[in-house]
Amino acid sequence: MEEQEYLTFMLDGEEFGVDILCVQEIRVLTAVTELPNKPHYLKGVINLRGVIIPIVDLRERFGKQGLSYDEQTVIIILKSPNPADNMVVGLVVDRVAEVYKVNRDSVSAAPSFGSAIDNSFLAGLAKVEEKLILLLDMNNLLDQQKLYIQGELAS
Numbered sequence: 552m553e554e555q556e557y558l559t560f561m562l563d564g565e566e567f568g569v570d571i572l573c574v575q576e577i578r579v580l581t582a583v584t585e586l587p588n589k590p591h592y593l594k595g596v597i598n599l600r601g602v603i604i605p606i607v608d609l610r611e612r613f614g615k616q617g618l619s620y621d622e623q624t625v626i627i628i629l630k631s632p633n634p635a636d637n638m639v640v641g642l643v644v645d646r647v648a649e650v651y652k653v654n655r656d657s658v659s660a661a662p663s664f665g666s667a668i669d670n671s672f673l674a675g676l677a678k679v680e681e682k683l684i685l686l687l688d689m690n691n692l693l694d695q696q697k698l699y700i701q702g703e704l705a706s
Contacts, residue, residue, distance in 0.1 A: 560644040575628040606641040
């Protein structure tokens with residue numbers, strides 16, 4: 552029975568999970584330096600101990616209506632699961648929820664919706680305590696081409 556830990560967070564009423572091994576830290580939302588000519592969901596960059604980190608509003612990246620930020624809004628700093636890739640990104644989420652140990656047997660593959668819905672960021676669906684958690688594919692989520700390209704087309 553193989554288990555993996557996921558940090559879950561809320562986004563527009565849905566609970567999403569990211570591999571806890573990719574979580575570098577969780578920060579309170581702070582001032583972001585804006586950049587010119589960027590996709591609308593790329594809020595800018597922050598300087599975190601000498602490392603410049605792009606900040607992506609995940610709600611907007613997923614095509615949902617943006618919200619005004621409040622005291623529960625946080626940035627989850629994620630690092631790539633691939634050690635050769637030094638990609639680090641900050642995701643703005645509505646709020647952090649829980650840390651769950653998820654048994655691989657309780658994870659279902661992400662359904663295919665054809666080309667109508669982009670589910671490239673979904674790794675699967677986990678059944679935890681009678682609810683479904685959308686597990687994000689860290690390799691795709693932290694892939695610069697996938698993270699930024701579709702937003703550029705939509706801008």
